[in-house]
Amino acid sequence: RKHIVNKSSKCMPLLTRRAKKQAPRWKRWVYSWWDQAVEDVPLDIDLVEGSIEGLEPHAVCCETAEGKRRVDADLLCLATGYRQRFPFLHGSTEEEGKMRPDDPLPTQHFVIDPMKPRMAYIGFVRPNVGAIPPMSELQAMWWSQKLEGKLVGEASKLDETCYRLKDSRLPYGVDYGYYMFAL
Structure with missing residues (x-):
């Protein structure tokens, strides 16, 4: 299961707005029940599950389960978990088979x-x-x-x-x- 914990109710409708529009009709109805209309806001928040391969000035290159993906981005927010490892900035996270x-x-x-x-x-x-x-x-x-x-x-x-x-x-x-x- 995947959960999004978010304190900002104003931000919630923007999360994966594109995916919500492509969802089956019954799911769109559920989303419309709790999402406020924000059609006038010209931005989206894309959630990408995968690993980052590189950063460009205005985009992020990712490796996802569906293949390589380039996402135009103004802001990148990484949920890295309890370990701070940034292989796309500092190189590989393994040294001679051991985690560094x-x-x-x-x-x-x-x-x-x-x-x-x-x-x-x-x-x-x-x-x-x-x-x-x-x-x-x-x-x-x-x-x-x-x-x-x-x-x-x-x-x-x-x-x-x-x-x-x-x-x-x-x-x-x-x-x-x-x-x-x-x-």
Whole structure:
């Protein structure tokens, strides 16, 4: 079974709108029962199940069960699970038959790399206490503000020193309160 958990009811009708239009009549009726009309919104959210083969400036190349697929995209959101492995960025995930450790996270608040500011890594930090979803929401808001040029100044080394956990088994373990404050 596949489930989509989404807090935004305004976003729900956009999810796989193309697939909904191609669905059997009875399924379209079910979708119309809970989806609000958003025909005036000129965008779609495509869910692609497969592995990424490469990134282009405005598209993503994927390998799916149906074959290779190129998807035009303004935004790419990857649900990678509990392991952070990005073979399309860092090469193969295997070294001599053994799985390697997680790929590194970027330097600015574990969210962005200054060399690739339009690529964000949301939801990977692990707090000492507290929940990850509110941290992810704040990371997304921080990144949005950063993209729009609305942030004043840069993250200081003091911020990172305060929120990075010293004896964490994970290099991206953070103190919840300090991290949220720094963002």
